Amino acid sequence: MLFDTHAHYDDERFDEDRDALLSSMPAHNVGLILNPGCDVETSRKAVSYAQKYPFVYAAVGIHPENINENWNSDLAVIKELAQTEPRVRAIGEIGLDYYWEKDERARAQQQVVFAHQMELARELDKPVIVHDRDAHADCLEIVRRYAGTRGVFHCFAGSTQMAHELLDLGYYLSFTGVITFKNARRAIEVIREVPLDRLMVETDAPYMAPEPFRGRRNSSLYVYRMAETIAQIKGMDAAEVERITTENGMRLFGIN
Template sequence: MIDTHCHLLDGSFDNDRKKVIERAFSEGITKIIEISCEPVIWQRSLFLCENHKNIFCAIGIHPNDADKFVDFSNFLTNEKIVAVGECGLDYYRNRIDKETQIAVFEKQLEIAEKFKKPVIIHCRQAEEDAYKILDGHKNIKGVIHCFSSTVEFAEKFLQLGFYIGIDGPVTYPNAKVLREVVKIVPVEKMLLETDSPYLPPQDFRGKRNEPSYIKFIAEKIAEIKNMPVSEISRITADNAKNLFGI
């Protein structure tokens, strides 16, 4: 299994980061993508992935930090930096005005295009705008991270060639729409993500999430798709290797 989305530099891992990483790799995870979406942690993320053969990194600016944009092009020549993100639009928290969010999103898509990197998209209650913007960049590939929208939008993003990221909420009893989404998205277009330390699977709600819990997401998808967990793990790992070149 590959955890294609976590935030291991979060302060909640400060006391046991090494153990969390060891646990992930001893429990069936083969590769991890660390998402570094705040300028203050870029350098530390680079250090983290340069010191772990199987940890890779995405660099970008989160839409909630769009006012802190600085150009990060210089990082993208490093072979351990495999994507731009997470970037996108967040009209749910709406901490930054829409115009700034859109401008900073566009700038990051241009960087991704220039360096031929996939993008990791954060999109909350902004599907219409995110879709329009991505539709204007037809040669960009990527994933809609922690998909939380409707079946209709899943189909639209699939038509653009995007992967759909499935996270812990798929295990939540009230996540009926998300399970409908999982039914219609081919496993060949899915990526597994924990978004650690956020969004723990059902049994760990209220606690810190960590990459080793990715198996609970794979198990739930296997149940919905009526397929063996080993197949879900293998296919989604192949997807991650293809998209990120890892």
């Protein structure tokens, strides 16, 4: 049974067939899905899917690209959801995105909102789901301040050195369809070095469809491709990778 630890079913690309698609997952060996939120609205939607489907869990948070002038009151809603909804298992996705944000003041703002959400995770004793795009050094610096807080770096794109630092801090690393692309050399090096008990698989649907589905709308139906690819890189059985990455996700997100 596979665990897609990161998929955005709130996306409008699922409006046509969301219910049919989600309902079909267990029959396709996708036994667990975690839907992170990116702002108040999508966090609420994530919670509603988790309430509807027994195999879906939610995370709530403000994504670095979705910070607006009301972020402080948004955070109060995020906190309330995380405290009152038992199917919220993490704060996320949160982090830094310097690929889309070039302005120094806006980047400083992202750091403040990220740190506030790390603080919230510590206070509520929940793991975090970190989005780190072209912001490796600053992400590392902020998570170091919250030693003891667990979490996952989703769609990990850092170096092997950064991977080792995160492993030392207790983090998991998760990988998307990027690892199935031809130019994925760095991620493959990281996967080779990281012990399997700290890896997770994810689709980041509807984005990042793996080969041979690249360019299509992604969904948890394709998460098996990440398990297969990790198995290939590590010279292991895909079934073993599937079992262990699922256990890792269950352990991190407190799912029995």
